[in-house]
Amino acid sequence: MPFVTVHKGGQAFRDEVPDNTNLVVKAGIRKFPYPNFKYKCGMGKCGTCTSLILKGGENLPEPNWKEKKTLGDDKLARGFRLACQLWLHHDIELTQEFDAPDPAAGQTPAPAETETTITG
Numbered sequence: 571m572p573f574v575t576v577h578k579g580g581q582a583f584r585d586e587v588p589d590n591t592n593l594v595v596k597a598g599i600r601k602f603p604y605p606n607f608k609y610k611c612g613m614g615k616c617g618t619c620t621s622l623i624l625k626g627g628e629n630l631p632e633p634n635w636k637e638k639k640t641l642g643d644d645k646l647a648r649g650f651r652l653a654c655q656l657w658l659h660h661d662i663e664l665t666q667e668f669d670a671p672d673p674a675a676g677q678t679p680a681p682a683e684t685e686t687t688i689t690g
């Protein structure tokens with residue numbers, strides 16, 4: 571089962587999720603990564619769930635047409651994805667805070683973060 575790490579507010583929220591998990595669906599039923607995850611439509615239209623993939627992006631499928639339309643080629647090339655369009659099968663690390671380090675620039679998350687594991 572994949573481990574998901576969400577970086578937010580200087581903390582890293584981490585939990586194991588079942589294979590084939592969609593983070594927006596999980597947050598919608600008040601499970602991890604709720605309440606530390608932004609989303610709205612769940613259909614790839616609003617862009618609220620936009621996430622910068624820090625690790626594990628190589629395991630994700632190619633962006634679908636909704637991601638291409640909502641994010642555009644530039645953001646996709648910089649590692650952004652729509653979480654509502656992703657069903658996870660591998661470990662992933664992401665943030666919805668876009669002043670976070672840019673993996674494309676070879677930066678990594680700040681080392682001073684606290685890791686929090688949420689179960690349930």
Ligand code: FES
Pocket residue numbers: 594609610611612613614615616617618619620640652653654655
């Ligand atoms: S929740 Fe609206 S695009 Fe993902």
